[in-house]
Amino acid sequence: MTKSLVRVAGLKKYYQMGGTVVRALDGIDLEIKPGTFTVVMGPSGSGKSTLLYLLGGLDRGTSGEIWVDGQSLNDMDENSLALFRRRSMGFVFQSFNLIPSMTALQNVAFPMQFAGVTSARREMQARNLLAQVGLEDRAEHRPTELSGGQQQRVAIARALVNDPDLILADEPTGNLDTASGAAIMQLLSDLHLAGKTVLVVSHDPRMTRFATDKIFLLDGRVVSEEEYQSASLGTMDL
Ligand SMILES: Nc1ncnc2c1ncn2[C@@H]1O[C@H](COP(=O)(O)OP(=O)(O)O)[C@@H](O)[C@H]1O
């Protein structure tokens, strides 16, 4: 048995909203093996982003545990969590989250500042990463001078900066047209084939094309594919 890269047990995240409790995650158990490409499928509001944020240590659960590489995130204080996140995780978001005043190159080089890398080395490494995502000729462009698909490529290059074990992507194709979305999926798949562990959350069934593993979420719970499919059919009947 391969050791898990991520293990989640009994994970809950409840939000208090006025008088009611929103059960964003309602007892999640899952496991992600190294070298897999996992797609977490779920309709809007099923808890996908919440799960991704918790796995990435960007927020904490109400109860339950998460281990990444055998380390419990619960046991880490905010500083060690931040350090851990920087070293082991790369994040990709639906809205790209690039810094508008910076060029593509500067956006990619930026996170390396915190890793104590010299500026010449940062620039060289950022150029290599931009080349890896097919954007070597766009290094001096700012985000507004790039298409959505190109901006997402810059964001993926930035996510690779610290050579993370795990790439976490939240609806990475959600803001893209079909062709750019397909190219981003292909790029994530290439990273997977190059040895990265990739976890994508999405409500788009096309994302599962490259998946080695699929997880289905409904109302903050993991369900079987059958249950998931019959629930989506139910929604379509309405
Ligand atoms: N900060 C928050 N405060 C209150 N409720 C939240 C918060 N974040 C998410 N939720 C609720 O939790 C549920 C899951 O949200 P989310 O994880 O964003 O779902 P998804 O990404 O699948 O669309 C939703 O009902 C959402 O309204």
Ligand SMILES: [Mg+2]
């Ligand atoms: Mg979401």
